[in-house]
Amino acid sequence: MNIDMINAAAQRLQGHVRRTPLLSSPFLDEIAGRKVFVKPECLQHTGSFKFRGGWSAVSALAPEVRAKGVIAFSSGNHAQGVALAAREHGVPAVIIMPSDAPRMKIDNTRALGAEVVLYDRAGEDRDAIGARLSAERGLTLIKPFDEPQVIAGQGTTGLEIAEDAAALGIKNADVLVCCGGGGLTSGIALALEARAPTLRVRPAEPEGFDDVARSLASGQIERNARTSGSLCDAIITPQPGNITFPILQRLCGPGLVVSEDEALHAMSLAFARLKIVAEPGGAVALAAALFLADQIKGEAVIAIVSGGNVDGDIFAQALQRFPA
Amino acid sequence: MNIDMINAAAQRLQGHVRRTPLLSSPFLDEIAGRKVFVKPECLQHTGSFKFRGGWSAVSALAPEVRAKGVIAFSSGNHAQGVALAAREHGVPAVIIMPSDAPRMKIDNTRALGAEVVLYDRAGEDRDAIGARLSAERGLTLIKPFDEPQVIAGQGTTGLEIAEDAAALGIKNADVLVCCGGGGLTSGIALALEARAPTLRVRPAEPEGFDDVARSLASGQIERNARTSGSLCDAIITPQPGNITFPILQRLCGPGLVVSEDEALHAMSLAFARLKIVAEPGGAVALAAALFLADQIKGEAVIAIVSGGNVDGDIFAQALQRFPA
Structure with a gap:
């Protein structure tokens, strides 16, 4: 796995994948205490990265x-x-x-x-x-994350972040990535290592499914006790991958862990302030940006909203429980 | 009012206004019976154009x-x-x-x-x-629509549509615009007249507040009987403007009129298929694209989602009444 594979993937994706922008809102900046930029991969074709x-x-x-x-x-x-x-x-x-x-x-x-x-x-x-x-x-x-060409494709998200961060003059920022098996996180980390090395990539996970945070802390692959029973279904995997983990270990961390309620609250704020639809698992990075501000460094924070494929009743529940 | 004012506004807006993309979904194409492209101005700063x-x-x-x-x-x-x-x-x-x-x-x-x-x-x-x-x-x-510099600013939406339509090879399409006083509609119409003259601009309005459709049909400014009492609050105005109406009359029409339920249904489909938040008034053009297909011409249709500033309870209601 290297940046050349990500660049080659970017060539193949050209004209087929939607280039997503960086969104922001002064209301989110106020909650987080720093500039918050959101990369809405929920707007990608099929509703996720x-x-x-x-x-x-x-x-x-x-x-x-x-x-x-x-x-x-x-x-x-x-x-x-x-x-x-x-x-x-x-x-x-x-x-x-x-x-x-x-x-x-x-x-x-x-x-x-x-x-x-x-x-x-x-x-x-x-x-x-x-x-x-x-x-x-x-x-x-086609494996979901522990597959070089999949990681390369997800890594194109990082190329876009590097380009937009440079245009906005963002140099000192954590980049928070919703993390299941680590395909998106490791791909972005490889892209930023090459194109924006001052940005720091940090995985974000839901409580009870923080295998990546624990693996990074212990230095070896740790498993989740459960593999179901979370609203954050999109990012529930048993453990980090054999290809992704060494990349995560070399380039990312420490991990951030949010509660399911914090993810639902972030969904409601993304609705109210950015007008985008985030699914619970897709909102954990934004939740970390907003609610774990003291664990984050830098003048700005960039959070990936990784997907928006959520049933209407769950979404309505988030809006009702956490009115913005 | 002319294209030079819109170009000058685009210069002043550069770097301050978000450039919105064109979104699409195969599921929406299937409902409409043609390619549907959505310009999500709900993603604009402050949640509307x-x-x-x-x-x-x-x-x-x-x-x-x-x-x-x-x-x-x-x-x-x-x-x-x-x-x-x-x-x-x-x-x-x-x-x-x-x-x-x-x-x-x-x-x-x-x-x-x-x-x-x-x-x-x-x-x-x-x-x-x-x-x-x-x-x-x-x-x-700063008047809301009947003001040349406001129309010029809204017209920059049309410059972006012309650019993206050219890149996608779209030549034969109706462009549906949520229409209150006509500032956005007339601005887009002037921009497309100059930059994409084969695209046709058509105002979309909610039932009971179709002053523009009726004014275009009769050839003179018609008023709405009511000026309140619609969920589509964003686009409820008493009548088209003195500056906007002659532009609408020269370049746009005929108008399209949807029910409030159709607007709510379009909100639910925009949630499920595009992962964006539309407000009721902001969804009337998409509703027309999806549900008034036989009144529309062309291989493709471009619909503006003009805003997403909707309270959570109304949004939840739309999802519950019209599950996608």
């Missing part, structure tokens, strides 16, 4: 391999990203999803033309299911 | 005139646009708002440093109040 990695991985395959189709496992955002990338390349996609994934994510993945296979998150091994289907049909497995 | 006109007008004043301060009357979006533009220019702002404006808009206008004066929309004449305060304090009145 995952389309970047999906497109990167599918477009990197040799045409004759790609033609047989791809397979992915995902709670929903990687699913949609790969499904749309496959459809736009004209190849089939099979997506293995946990049966407790948000309804919207399952429905959307099907509507984007993928064949959806549901599994039980607590009792079944999604990797085993993926490997079997992959072998049977000649499909190429 | 009004900041463009506010900045344009305040920045166009002679420094010694501007220093005395500005005054504006508005149900909320123009209020916030002028308040922030004044604050960033370091001059005082007095904003006259109807007492039934959404709480969030009144609170935000105050929080942006303006002095807010409330009036009764049914029983008091806001123009008279504005003229009196303006005379007493030496404030310059």
Whole structure:
């Protein structure tokens, strides 16, 4: 994994991926006590940054391999990203999803033309299911984060941050990234190491699922006790990846951990102040920027809102519980 | 009013106004039966396109005139646009708002440093109040739409649409604009006349407040029977302006009229499919694009989402009544 792979991914993504802006609001600056910039990857195609990695991985395959189709496992955002990338390349996609994934994510993945296979998150091994289907049909497995071309695609988010931060004159800032397996976080960290080395990348996670924060603290890969039961479904993974963790360890940290309520509150503030839709897992970095200000350094903070695929009733609940 | 004024406004706005992208979703294309592109001015500073006109007008004043301060009357979006533009220019702002404006808009206008004066929309004449305060304090009145520099600022939205439509190869499309007094609609129409003359500008309004559609049909300025009592508060004005109407008449039409329920449904679809927050009045153009497809011509349709300043309870109501 290196910056050349991210640059190459950026070339392949050109014209297919939406370039997201940096948003801000004086009301958020006031809460955080410093300038807050938000990179709204919820505005990306399929509603999350995952389309970047999906497109990167599918477009990197040799045409004759790609033609047989791809397979992915995902709670929903990687699913949609790969499904749309496959459809736009004209190849089939099979997506293995946990049966407790948000309804919207399952429905959307099907509507984007993928064949959806549901599994039980607590009792079944999604990797085993993926490997079997992959072998049977000649499909190429596109892993959600521990895959170099996926990391390279997510890393293009970092190229854009570097460009916009330079234009705004931001040099001394933490860049907070919603972190599941670490694909987005490690990709951004590699991009910023090359293009904006004074910015510091820090993973943000929900309480109870802070495997990355604990792994960075202990110096070895730590697992989560649970792998379900959070509104932050988008970023719940058992542990950091074998490819992502060494990158996170070299370039990122320390981790930031927010409560589910803080994530819901950040969703409500993103609604009121930025007019964007964040899902709970996609709001943890913004929640850290707003509510963990004393753990953050710098004149400004940049927070990724990594996705916006949330069911309406959960969103309405966030607005009602935390009126802005 | 001409394109040179819009170009000059674009120069003054450079670096201060957010350049909004064109968003799209295959799910919206399917509903509309053609490609749908959305210009999300809800992502503009202060949550609506009004900041463009506010900045344009305040920045166009002679420094010694501007220093005395500005005054504006508005149900909320123009209020916030002028308040922030004044604050960033370091001059005082007095904003006259109807007492039934959404709480969030009144609170935000105050929080942006303006002095807010409330009036009764049914029983008091806001123009008279504005003229009196303006005379007493030496404030310059920034009218919400019937003011050349405001129209020029709103017209910069059209310059961006022309640029993005050219990049996407869109030549044959209706451009639907949420229309109150006609400032945004006439500004966009002038910009497109110069830069993208094959695109057609059409005002969109809520039922019962379709003064522009009726005025275009009859060839003379028609008034609305009511001036309050709609969720689409942002675009409820008594009648088209004396400056805007001749421009609308020359370049725009016919008007499109949607129900309040269609606007709420479009808000829910913008939430689910684009991850943006639209207010009811800001969603009428998208509602027309989605639900009045047979009244629209062209391979594609471009709809402005003009603002996103909506209270959480109204938004939650839209999601619950029209689950996507």
